[in-house]
Amino acid sequence: MRDFKQITDFIKDTFPGNNHIPLHAPVFNGNEKKYVIETIDSTFVSSVGAFVNKFEEMMCEITGAKFAIAIVNGTSALHLSLILAGVEESDEVLSQSLTFIATCNAISYLKATPVFIDIDRDTLGMSPFALADFLKQNIELRKDGFAYNKQTNKRVKACIPMHTFGFPCRVKEIAELCAAYNIVLIEDAAESIGSYYLEKHTGLFGLMGTFSFNGNKTVTCGGGGAIITNSAEIAAKAKHLSTQAKVPHPWSFIHDEIGFNYRMPNINAAMACAQLEQLHDFVDNKRKLAKLYADFFDTIDIQYVKEISDSKANYWLNTILFDTKEERDAFLEFANANGVMSRPVWQLMHTLPMFNTSFNTDLSNSIWIADRLVNIPSSVRS
Ligand SMILES: *Cc1c(COP(=O)(O)O)cnc(C)c1O
Numbered sequence: 001m002r003d004f005k006q007i008t009d010f011i012k013d014t015f016p017g018n019n020h021i022p023l024h025a026p027v028f029n030g031n032e033k034k035y036v037i038e039t040i041d042s043t044f045v046s047s048v049g050a051f052v053n054k055f056e057e058m059m060c061e062i063t064g065a066k067f068a069i070a071i072v073n074g075t076s077a078l079h080l081s082l083i084l085a086g087v088e089e090s091d092e093v094l095s096q097s098l099t100f101i102a103t104c105n106a107i108s109y110l111k112a113t114p115v116f117i118d119i120d121r122d123t124l125g126m127s128p129f130a131l132a133d134f135l136k137q138n139i140e141l142r143k144d145g146f147a148y149n150k151q152t153n154k155r156v157k158a159c160i161p162m163h164t165f166g167f168p169c170r171v172k173e174i175a176e177l178c179a180a181y182n183i184v185l186i187e188d189a190a191e192s193i194g195s196y197y198l199e200k201h202t203g204l205f206g207l208m209g210t211f212s213f214n215g216n217k218t219v220t221c222g223g224g225g226a227i228i229t230n231s232a233e234i235a236a237k238a239k240h241l242s243t244q245a246k247v248p249h250p251w252s253f254i255h256d257e258i259g260f261n262y263r264m265p266n267i268n269a270a271m272a273c274a275q276l277e278q279l280h281d282f283v284d285n286k287r288k289l290a291k292l293y294a295d296f297f298d299t300i301d302i303q304y305v306k307e308i309s310d311s312k313a314n315y316w317l318n319t320i321l322f323d324t325k326e327e328r329d330a331f332l333e334f335a336n337a338n339g340v341m342s343r344p345v346w347q348l349m350h351t352l353p354m355f356n357t358s359f360n361t362d363l364s365n366s367i368w369i370a371d372r373l374v375n376i377p378s379s380v381r382s
Contacts (some may be wrong), residue, residue: 074078
């Protein structure tokens with residue numbers, strides 16, 4: 001057995017003064033209070049207000065997207081993106097088994113079914129190699145111009161890779177494959193604000209990218225989300241559908257289709273703006289922590305997950321891999337009992353009762369990683 005105490009001691013030294021070290025605690029040292037009070041003083045706390053617009057401008061500036069749409073949370077951003085991608089009942093949507101449940105819930109809201117593509121062991125995200133194999137073996141382009149799964153006879157309309165823990169996956173290669181098969185690419189970039197692949201911000205490789213600003217994410221506003229896109233048409237539709245499909249009019253209530261109440265409230269946008277002002281510092285801080293971890297785990301010969309070349313990760317959650325599941329479980333027991341919060345990855349989606357009848361694909365890397373992976377404390381340090 002390894003010396004687990006050596007690991008927890010290092011983490012305690014890295015986060016001094018904490019009896020219980022959380023996995024990821026938010027930090028509110030910027031303009032959060034000031035901006036939130038401004039919204040209260042102005043009475044504009046709901047979905048119309050200056051901060052919602054400012055938030056969208058900041059998201060464009062940060063990511064380089066032409067358009068950003070403020071959404072109430074990341075799950076709703078995924079739901080709306082799938083609608084805008086044209087996903088319909090009984091379509092298939094390609095995604096990962098190793099992801100947070102929200103990705104697959106959003107697919108299910110449309111009565112579509114997820115098909116799980118394996119991940120790469122180094123990025124922890126969708127593998128373009130596994131995707132290429134899947135497409136070659138199972139997919140044909142039919143006369144209507146769409147990709148169909150020959151085994152299930154279902155249309156494959158969209159693909160949602162996820163940038164796990166802020167590590168960019170090989171999304172340019174995935175984008176090329178999707179384009180060849182007329183499959184709409186949506187990136188679940190919920191965890192990867194401030195992460196880049198080939199110097200392009202994650203979320204910009206397909207038609208849409210979605211973000212989350214939930215309490216545990218790198219940037220948080222309590223609850224919040226966003227869609228980014230370079231398509232003016234998609235941006236206009238996203239804003240329309242997220243605001244109950246209300247047609248602009250000085251006084252009348254006209255709605256021209258079924259919409260959603262998915263726009264981010266101004267009070268949340270105020271917090272989001274204050275947090276985004278600090279994004280650069282947060283990511284810097286997290287990358288310094290990542291370097292400390294990387295050097296330490298090198299000396300004790302534990303595999304520490306690093307960004308791949310050509311990418312820049314925000315290191316939202318630091319990740320180590322043990323040799324076996326037994327060793328992983330023993331570490332989780334020890335660390336959590338000793339004030340160092342540590343977590344395994346989510347239960348794989350294809351093993352959950354809602355998704356365990358999904359189309360069978362080889363998921364050996366997902367299973368291998370899920371057995372060994374542990375996330376360790378990763379908050380921005382003061
Ligand atoms: C957090 C998260 C979401 C959902 O975001 P919410 O804002 O909590 O709805 C979606 N996908 C992934 C991968 C996430 O980590």
